Amino acid sequence: MGAGWFGPPAPRVLAHRGLALEAPENTLAAFEAAVRAGAAYLETDVHPSADGAAVLAHDPTLRRVAGRDDDVAALPLSELRRVDLGGGHGFAALDELLHAFPEARLNIDVKTDAAVDATIDAVRRAAAADRVLLTAFSDRRRRRVAAAVPGSATSAGRASVLRAAAASVVRNPRAMRRGVAGADALQIPERVGRARLLSPALIETAHAAGLEVHVWTVNDPDDMRRLLALGVDGLVTDRADLALRVVAAS
Numbered sequence: 001m002g003a004g005w006f007g008p009p010a011p012r013v014l015a016h017r018g019l020a021l022e023a024p025e026n027t028l029a030a031f032e033a034a035v036r037a038g039a040a041y042l043e044t045d046v047h048p049s050a051d052g053a054a055v056l057a058h059d060p061t062l063r064r065v066a067g068r069d070d071d072v073a074a075l076p077l078s079e080l081r082r083v084d085l086g087g088g089h090g091f092a093a094l095d096e097l098l099h100a101f102p103e104a105r106l107n108i109d110v111k112t113d114a115a116v117d118a119t120i121d122a123v124r125r126a127a128a129a130d131r132v133l134l135t136a137f138s139d140r141r142r143r144r145v146a147a148a149v150p151g152s153a154t155s156a157g158r159a160s161v162l163r164a165a166a167a168s169v170v171r172n173p174r175a176m177r178r179g180v181a182g183a184d185a186l187q188i189p190e191r192v193g194r195a196r197l198l199s200p201a202l203i204e205t206a207h208a209a210g211l212e213v214h215v216w217t218v219n220d221p222d223d224m225r226r227l228l229a230l231g232v233d234g235l236v237t238d239r240a241d242l243a244l245r246v247v248a249a250s
Helices: 029-039 077-082 094-100 113-125 139-147 157-167 171-180 200-208 222-232 238-250
Strands: 012-016 041-048 054-056 105-110 130-137 184-190 210-213 234-237
Touching: 012 029, 012 130, 012 238, 029 041, 029 094, 029 238, 041 094, 041 130, 054 094, 054 113, 077 113, 105 113, 105 139, 113 130, 113 139, 113 184, 130 139, 139 157, 157 171, 157 200, 171 200, 171 234, 184 234, 200 210, 222 234, 222 238, 234 238
Parallel strands: 012 041, 012 234, 041 105, 105 130, 184 210, 210 234
Antiparallel strands: 041 054
């Protein structure tokens, strides 16, 4: 387990792509807004640029965020910086985020296999292994990144989450521990389609297995209070400002 990442007491508020109220998501300005609001945990995503940088971007293309059909991976970082995402803000690299907020803990979703080496290099250059949680939908990718960054934390990929959910049905912490293959947390939505994924049994079994449970993406204060009452350890939210107030009052 990445002891540094889990050092502060739960519950944790993870600022999902920053706090994008006045600046676009996944920009340095959005992360600065989250830190100003009091967020200690910043959640982001990375894709590779054409010249091998780990770029802060959720989508593989610029279509949603900039109205262009280009792929992030097709452009060098210098050109991505010049893309106007709104208000004159452009793309930034993971290196910049790590260095801009040296006290923050990062939750980094490595979106593609092509982003693995760039992510590893950025975390190593910043000597930030003890303040990152590295995750991916692919367990194989997640394990590859984690193995290259000793001391980092990880959360379970999609297949591991399904195994963990199955283990929770029979409340078997040992099976859950085996099923997540070395992960430290389950980061999950409440539901997948019509099926409920989060349950008291899953939370209880995860805790017995030594895992934290973080729920995404939670933006309504009533939902935040309800989930905290159930015992979740973290809220992944677009509204870190609201979540921090809910946690402080709980």
